[in-house]
Amino acid sequence: MTLYFIVAIIAYLLGSIPFGYVLVKIFRGEDIRLSGSGNIGATNVARSGAKGLGVVTLLLDALKGVAAVWIAEIMTARFMPCHPGFEISCVEDLRPAATAALFAVLGHMFPVWLKFKGGKGVATALGVFVVLFPKAVLVSLAIFILVVALTRYISLGSILATIAFPIAAWFFYQTHYLSLLLVAITAALIIGKHHANIGRLLAGTESRFGGKKPSNAESKA
Secondary structure, three states: OHHHHHHHHHHHHHHOOOHHHHHHHHHHOOOHHHOOOOOOOHHHHHHOOOHHHHHHHHHHHHHHHHHHHHHHHHHHHHHOOOOOOOOOOHHHHHHHHHHHHHHHHHHHHOOHHHOOOOOOOHHHHHHHHHHHOHHHHHHHHHHHHHHHHHHOOHHHHHHHHHHHHHHHHHHHHOOOHHHHHHHHHHHHHHHHHOHHHHHHHHHOOOOOOOOOOOOHHHHOO
């Protein structure tokens, strides 16, 4: 349990680094939370007029997820080594990494540095899941690209790709059920963070990719 606790703390602190907020503050002297949807993620940073900073935010938010899972895997290899013949399968050692995935995303969504008001966790989830379940990520990425290409709704693509991910992870890897449960919880949190987008999609007022820049009233999330 000590390993899980340490992994969770490290992953949360890494995930809570608000790169979007920091980058916009440094390079534009603005508070990204006062622009567009008020979100600190890459999409809102790009929509604020800083497309370059949006790309950098996306990469850094994903990389902090990658770092969280890599650290968890290193710690797991050090403190929970696999030995042939043990009753517990080595695949169960994905559980600390899956724990890191969950808490890295939680850190991005609820960063202690910004009074627990963060982003939606999509980029950070992409980072953690690329390390854990790369084949499932390819399936979700294909769904995201297809949905956005057909509808131009980034939010809808993100939601459907997130729903598909735990299913794809189970299909390709069939790992320990607790690892998959942690993945499913992470996915559910991301979908929950899109509640405002879901409402706008149902109402037909959601902004489309490449469309006009939404006002605060229209896109606040």
